[in-house]
Amino acid sequence: MKREDLLHTGAHKINNALGQVMLARRMGKKRIIAETGAGQHGVATATVCALFGLECVVYMGEEDMRRQELNVFRMRLLGAEVRGVNSGSATLKDAINEAMRDWVTNVRTTFYILGSALGSHPYPTMVRDFQRVISKEMKRQILEHEGRLPDVIVACVGGGSNAIGAFYEFLPEANVALIGVEAGGRGMALGEHAARFAPNGGGVPGVLQGTYSYVLQNDAGQVAATHSVSAGLDYASVGPEHAMLHDSGRATYTSATDDEALEATKVLSRTEGIIPALESAHAIAEAIKLAPKMGKDKIMIVNVSGRGDKDIGILTRELDLSGDVTRKVSA
Amino acid sequence: MAINFSKKPGLVIYFTAGDPDLETTREMALAAIDHGADVIELGVPFSDPLADGPVIQRASERAVAKGTRLADVLVICKEIRAARPEAGIILFSYLNPVMRFGMEAFAKAAKDAGADGVLLTDMIVEEAEEYLKLMHANGLAPVFLAAPTSPDARLKAIAENSQGFVYAISRVGITGTQTELASDAKGLVERIRKFTKLPIALGFGVSTPEHVRAVVEFADAAVVGSAIVALIEKTPAEEAPRAVGEFVRSLCGGVKTA
Numbered sequence A: 001m002k003r004e005d006l007l008h009t010g011a012h013k014i015n016n017a018l019g020q021v022m023l024a025r026r027m028g029k030k031r032i033i034a035e036t037g038a039g040q041h042g043v044a045t046a047t048v049c050a051l052f053g054l055e056c057v058v059y060m061g062e063e064d065m066r067r068q069e070l071n072v073f074r075m076r077l078l079g080a081e082v083r084g085v086n087s088g089s090a091t092l093k094d095a096i097n098e099a100m101r102d103w104v105t106n107v108r109t110t111f112y113i114l115g116s117a118l119g120s121h122p123y124p125t126m127v128r129d130f131q132r133v134i135s136k137e138m139k140r141q142i143l144e145h146e147g148r149l150p151d152v153i154v155a156c157v158g159g160g161s162n163a164i165g166a167f168y169e170f171l172p173e174a175n176v177a178l179i180g181v182e183a184g185g186r187g188m189a190l191g192e193h194a195a196r197f198a199p200n201g202g203g204v205p206g207v208l209q210g211t212y213s214y215v216l217q218n219d220a221g222q223v224a225a226t227h228s229v230s231a232g233l234d235y236a237s238v239g240p241e242h243a244m245l246h247d248s249g250r251a252t253y254t255s256a257t258d259d260e261a262l263e264a265t266k267v268l269s270r271t272e273g274i275i276p277a278l279e280s281a282h283a284i285a286e287a288i289k290l291a292p293k294m295g296k297d298k299i300m301i302v303n304v305s306g307r308g309d310k311d312i313g314i315l316t317r318e319l320d321l322s323g324d325v326t327r328k329v330s331a
Numbered sequence B: 001m002a003i004n005f006s007k008k009p010g011l012v013i014y015f016t017a018g019d020p021d022l023e024t025t026r027e028m029a030l031a032a033i034d035h036g037a038d039v040i041e042l043g044v045p046f047s048d049p050l051a052d053g054p055v056i057q058r059a060s061e062r063a064v065a066k067g068t069r070l071a072d073v074l075v076i077c078k079e080i081r082a083a084r085p086e087a088g089i090i091l092f093s094y095l096n097p098v099m100r101f102g103m104e105a106f107a108k109a110a111k112d113a114g115a116d117g118v119l120l121t122d123m124i125v126e127e128a129e130e131y132l133k134l135m136h137a138n139g140l141a142p143v144f145l146a147a148p149t150s151p152d153a154r155l156k157a158i159a160e161n162s163q164g165f166v167y168a169i170s171r172v173g174i175t176g177t178q179t180e181l182a183s184d185a186k187g188l189v190e191r192i193r194k195f196t197k198l199p200i201a202l203g204f205g206v207s208t209p210e211h212v213r214a215v216v217e218f219a220d221a222a223v224v225g226s227a228i229v230a231l232i233e234k235t236p237a238e239e240a241p242r243a244v245g246e247f248v249r250s251l252c253g254g255v256k257t258a
């Protein structure tokens, strides 16, 4: 496991927030805005703004504010203003719309710290470059420990930042399989998932929020609602570099359902003592499916993009653990 | 059928098609033309109107909820063209519905529907090669947006690749009504003039007859969108065409002069 959950603020998002805030400072911008889905990017942005004494406004869908309540409080504690967005399905896409509207209106004073490898140029490449440290560390560490490159890398894909960061240094290494895991939600009907690359019921190429990529949409070109138990994967489009990797076949994309992610959360918690973010749990779910098909001598790295503290509220509702004893030590 | 601002003041009127319904949009467009609009912008409603403020967002949401499609907007475009052969008509859309329709199929259908030109908000001039070819092949005028933050090199590219007119954005930001006209506006129009002899229309925030009068002092036309859409929002459908006609007449200051 690549432990991005151990980073300060609890997810890979801080890699990117730190990089972009340095740029904002260099450009002399005093006001920072951001969007957030799961709240991890909002918390990361609020954190770097606290560190550098910058004004911070975070846009968040009201549905996400409800389900990631703890992160809303963390952002406020860090001194950020959280603005609820209730248009559309009141999730990540709608928060990005509102952040972009703020940005174009206040662009002379404001820097937009976008949280994933999407949006208009240069965000997809800039965010990727700030997240690239994930695969740099992976490569160095696996060579130190195992003396060879891994066979498989697995990462969850919301907008795609932790996955592109985990894949990037391995792109030229043709023997390293790259697997992105999208949110399979409650099923493959449009509106029930966020599996943009699904062969049936997935997205088609289009333009959303300044990016040409796969977009979940109806046949009139209206962007579809999405669903995932994890707010961070609940988005109708996906970073354009993933679209390229999908089309070239260099990476493959699969999905895990809500139920599989919840089960994977439980399994990882109980076997490793690590409570993963629900987003990361989608990658864990794929690892659980894949591992039995691989030889004992094979190496798989799963990117644990964040920790699960933020999800305890959802987990309390979704998992019934009463009377659920898993380990007994015999006398 | 042409884009022509020779009568003063030049006026472009925007509608979100399908709000409150397609038939009313058509009747409102005809009323606007009859009361002084030189060009009608027929807006295809989109689920994620990034460049729009709350007024047009709400209108888009209503029109999308009614199931309004690009194909429907093309139908009323054709009807408006048949009824008013001299009026200028621009199809206005975000890129995604057009890409889903198919860019080439769209260009042909727009021509067939009698449109004079096309404005795609999120089509940037730097990525427009294919689009421009299709516009030219079908005799449609591509209209690009120019912002106060655009550097001269970008304004030049926008001006050189636009036809019909250049759409100057009066301020940094999104669409919406406002009480005072931005001070950025005049400077932008002057900067664009260095690069083109095309008429320049100024929009975003142009809301009142006073604004229109002030705009046409330095630009060739004013674009009024959110103020029209807000009026439609608060007017019952059956009264909307008459209300729009009256408002457009007031925007022109009563009569247009040659």
Ligand SMILES: Cc1ncc(COP(=O)(O)O)c(C=O)c1O
Pocket: A011, A012, A037, A038, A039, A040, A041, A115, A116, A117, A156, A157, A158, A159, A160, A161, A162, A163, A231, A232, A233, A277, A279, A280, A305, A306, A307
């Ligand atoms: C822990 C965690 N993992 C993954 C994601 C998904 O984003 P991305 O695909 O950009 O890594 C998020 C987003 O909120 C997150 O918080």
